[in-house]
Amino acid sequence: MKDVIVIHPRFTLYGGGEVVGLHVCKVLQELGYHVYLACDNFNPEEADRHFGLGGIMKNCTHVPVLGEFRPFLTKQFLAYQRAIYSVRLLNSIKIPNDCEFVFSTQSMLYFKPNLFNLCVAYDLADFFYGHQIGSAMKKSLIKSLYYSPLQRLYKHYAIRMSEKDNFFIPLSHAIEESMDALCYPHSPSVFPPCEMSFRPMPKEKYAINTSRLVPSKRLEDFIEIARKLPHYKFVIVGKMSKTEEALFPRYKEKLIDSLPPNAKLVEGIVRQCKELVECAKLYLYPSVELGVSISLGQAMGAGCIPVTPSAGGGAEMVQASGTGYMYRSLEEAARLVEQAFESDAVKDSPEYIAEKAQMFSADSFDDQIRKIISERVAELPSTRP
Numbered sequence: 001m002k003d004v005i006v007i008h009p010r011f012t013l014y015g016g017g018e019v020v021g022l023h024v025c026k027v028l029q030e031l032g033y034h035v036y037l038a039c040d041n042f043n044p045e046e047a048d049r050h051f052g053l054g055g056i057m058k059n060c061t062h063v064p065v066l067g068e069f070r071p072f073l074t075k076q077f078l079a080y081q082r083a084i085y086s087v088r089l090l091n092s093i094k095i096p097n098d099c100e101f102v103f104s105t106q107s108m109l110y111f112k113p114n115l116f117n118l119c120v121a122y123d124l125a126d127f128f129y130g131h132q133i134g135s136a137m138k139k140s141l142i143k144s145l146y147y148s149p150l151q152r153l154y155k156h157y158a159i160r161m162s163e164k165d166n167f168f169i170p171l172s173h174a175i176e177e178s179m180d181a182l183c184y185p186h187s188p189s190v191f192p193p194c195e196m197s198f199r200p201m202p203k204e205k206y207a208i209n210t211s212r213l214v215p216s217k218r219l220e221d222f223i224e225i226a227r228k229l230p231h232y233k234f235v236i237v238g239k240m241s242k243t244e245e246a247l248f249p250r251y252k253e254k255l256i257d258s259l260p261p262n263a264k265l266v267e268g269i270v271r272q273c274k275e276l277v278e279c280a281k282l283y284l285y286p287s288v289e290l291g292v293s294i295s296l297g298q299a300m301g302a303g304c305i306p307v308t309p310s311a312g313g314g315a316e317m318v319q320a321s322g323t324g325y326m327y328r329s330l331e332e333a334a335r336l337v338e339q340a341f342e343s344d345a346v347k348d349s350p351e352y353i354a355e356k357a358q359m360f361s362a363d364s365f366d367d368q369i370r371k372i373i374s375e376r377v378a379e380l381p382s383t384r385p
Helices: 016-030 044-051 054-058 075-092 127-132 141-163 173-182 219-228 242-247 251-258 270-278 294-301 313-321 330-342 350-360 362-376
Strands: 002-007 033-038 061-063 099-104 117-121 167-170 204-212 233-239 263-267 280-284 305-309 325-327
Touching: 002 016, 016 033, 016 044, 016 054, 016 294, 016 362, 044 054, 044 270, 075 141, 117 362, 167 173, 167 362, 173 313, 204 219, 204 270, 204 294, 204 330, 219 233, 219 251, 219 263, 219 330, 233 270, 242 251, 251 263, 270 280, 270 294, 280 294, 280 330, 294 305, 294 313, 294 350, 305 313, 305 330, 313 325, 313 350, 325 330, 350 362
Parallel strands: 002 033, 002 099, 033 061, 099 117, 117 167, 204 233, 204 280, 233 263, 280 305, 305 325
Antiparallel strands: none
């Protein structure tokens, strides 16, 4: 049996990236590989509780990694602390002697020289940061000087990665276009695996969002839209990891304090609150992150009308499926949310949306990953050092 290692250091978050990581492990196992999983929280029971994929993790061999990132200096040095931590974490991962290749499923920073690396790309951070950091700092001499060593470090990693015969898997068309611009070898964009076990239930007039409670999800916009529509209900389902609580102190409390009377926050994971998603009339996704959202795909599988900004991964899903609404301002968002709540159009029916959502299914993701592995790895000569 051939060996492969999947690198996914932070398995404490239990978000979309962890679903991607486990599905990659699943496909590799089906292809006959013995999978080593490099992660912090190797807990099949917990993986099963969150995603129903505990059996996949159980069939992997655990490779321990460096503990969670814990900043010890002031926030002014946070960027440097994270960069140093990433280097130390990568160096802490022990590669099995007979490993055929590496599959990196959390961050493109985590690649191993002297081996072939397949890397899932979620956004323009990591290596792309190496191309961009500093260029935005030219207006400030102090910031330019401060970021100069960090810029050199990231560019060093970007060059090392691009010079290797490695391969990227972008999870959106926007990321694919950026990789074209940077001349990184990549597959066509692949939609991440959205669990389609959610089913349309009789709909109630409330909007839902299931999310990690972090600033990048722009939940403040969700709350502001709720404030503009006091006659409708809005629900956020989410939680924070210990790492996120340390990075964003009191963020959850600030969100709770800002909730209007018609909105509430339910602390929990989506699998424990499936009925809340299945009964919601619409899914309001305010994030403008470039990566495609698994939570949005799940909600569409439950027949929820997607409402997203006109930029980012949410907009890409609306455009690809031909369902839902996109907004350019919070005022327009409030108008479109109200329109969606009151719509009886066929294109807004739960059955129609659920059918269109199948393009984001986990089966579709698995098939595309299987094809990429077969094409990029099966015919390669041995990549062992």
